[in-house]
Amino acid sequence: MTKIDSTARIEDGAVIGEGVTIGPYCVIGANATIGPECQLLSHVTVSGHTTLGAGSVVHPFAALGGAPQDIGYRGEPTRLDIGERCTIRESVTMNVGTVKGGGLTKVGARGFFMAYSHVGHDCQVGNDVIFANSATLGGHCEVGDYVYIGGLSAAHQFVRIGPQAMIGGVSGLRGDVIPYAMVSGQFAHLEGLNVVGMRRRKFTHARLQLVRSFYNDLFHAPGVFAERLARAQSRAGEDPAIAEILAFIDAGKKRPLCMPSEVYGTASDRTTAETQ
Secondary structure (H helix, E strand, O other): OOOOOOOEEEOOEEEEEEOOEEEOEEOOOOOOOEOOOOOOOOOOEEEEEEEEEEOOOOOOOEEOOOOOOOOOOOOOOEEEEEEOOOOOOOOOOEOOOOOOOOOOEEEEOOEOOOOOEEEEOOOOOOOOEEEEOOOEOOOOEEEOOOOOOOOOOOOOOOOOOOEEEEEEOOOOOOOEEEEEEEEEEEEEEEEEEHHHHHHHHOOOOHHHHHHHHHHHHHHHHHOHHHHHHHHHHHHHHOHHHHHHHHHHHOOOOOOOEEEEEHHHHHHHHHHHOOOO
């Protein structure tokens, strides 16, 4: 049965699912929808046009569905949708979208968002992600499934992070991160492949060797990056992961590509990467 503490404030119009627990001093806005079996432990604010998926657990002082941190926002009825069975820890913030960004901030299922992490307006976040303490996304970022973002790391607006990438702690992302990558650094750079994560996703030794060979040819073989990328297109049929990486690079628009540190040291490759 649904349990609502006497100190909670729920505005008329809010939709509260079956089996929900709403603890002390929570505030639920009129346009919020709380899915079945959710738990809001205490002091949680859910505002705006926000949907919280079934079975999610929200810890004290989280603020979901607040206005986007965008000076052009004028109170339009934009949305925040959060998937089922997410864990949202203390003081996490997630904002609704903006009209110019499509009007929707979307967070997938089973995400684990540690204390003080932030999902900015118009972001699209996949399933089964982990955001460590204070991991931060600027507006319009795209994050694939099974991504891990380390503590105190931040992504510039419009950055894309491919599926199964791992971002080390205290990293600053200015460019797109290819799927399956390992990235770290104050000005983040590629360090290789997220081999541990790939093994957890049932990559065989043979597949790992194949993708590693492709990665080395793409980022470390002779020639400028544009030449290496052109040569790599012929390998798309060798493995679905290779095809996924190539498609990800081809789809880039707003931000340069995150590259290995030694690549940034050459002006020709730096210019090429920034125009991909």
